[in-house]
Amino acid sequence: MPKLNPTVLLVIMIGIGFQTAFVKSITMNLIVAGVTLIYLLLAGVKWRYLGVMFAISLPLAFATWVSFIAFGTGNTIHLAWVYATRLYAYLFLGGALTLTVAVKDLLFSLHRHAHLSSTFTYGLLAAFNLLPRVRRQVKTIQYAASLRGVTYHLWSPHLYFKAVLSALQWSDDLALAMTSHGFSEGFPRTDTINDPLPKWQWLVAALLIAAYAVGAWVIQPR
Incomplete structure (x- = not known):
């Protein structure tokens, strides 16, 4: 089918x-x-x-x-x-x-057929690709806290505050990486994926x- x-x-x-x-x-x-x-x-x-x-x-x-x-x-x-x-x-x-x-x-597919903007498309794609890194960062924060005798549970606001700070740093790195790979906001791009x-x-x-x-x-x- x-x-x-x-x-x-x-x-x-x-x-x-x-x-x-x-x-x-x-x-x-x-x-x-x-x-x-x-x-x-x-x-x-x-x-x-x-x-x-x-x-x-x-x-x-x-x-x-x-x-x-x-x-x-x-x-x-x-x-x-x-x-x-x-x-x-x-x-x-x-x-x-x-x-x-x-x-x-x-x-x-939405970018090609529904005219979703390139910035929104690649921004969301980058966010989804960062999810494994976010999970690793959360575990790293919990491990570092445990070495100081502090326990960060999944519902602890301190855990997510530190994760957000890390994500803000990644956002700058991501913007630089997209620019270095030739991404220019508002300019047309060549589609290489057949959909x-x-x-x-x-x-x-x-x-x-x-x-x-x-x-x-x-x-x-x-």
Whole structure:
């Protein structure tokens, strides 16, 4: 099965996700969750990842269901199932993008097809590439503090204050590195990455969003 372009996937996710926030339909939530789950399986996502997603979200869905049953007003049973199933609709809808597309591919696709600015694209890419270094820096700060008999927990504000100071220094180094590699803000750049987006994929996005709109606002299943 050919994968959809990251830009098209993002448009589908926003188009359907925005409507889902206002639709109180258990059936539509299950349809969204089911269709996106099938797409994830066809895209080659491992069952293990899907199982972890389901296991982590199950207590949240159950807590949502119980809270509406216990404290809701009106048709509490229907609303409880609506919000519990909506959680899985959003979960798998977001997973269709995040589990099948790398951050780099998404950013370059948006840069090419949605005209995302070069500064924003490469700035975000640099930030994501710095995440492993941030984790190492946090561990280094904790280790240095432990040598002085001080313990920095993950919720300690001192830990994040020191990490922010390190990140500010990295931002200057990053700006110098981008300039030395020929990056000039506001000037055109040569695209070296081929990211095809066939017109039929835009048609698929429009049909899916329109089909959801018809089902949610015209047919209006429970």
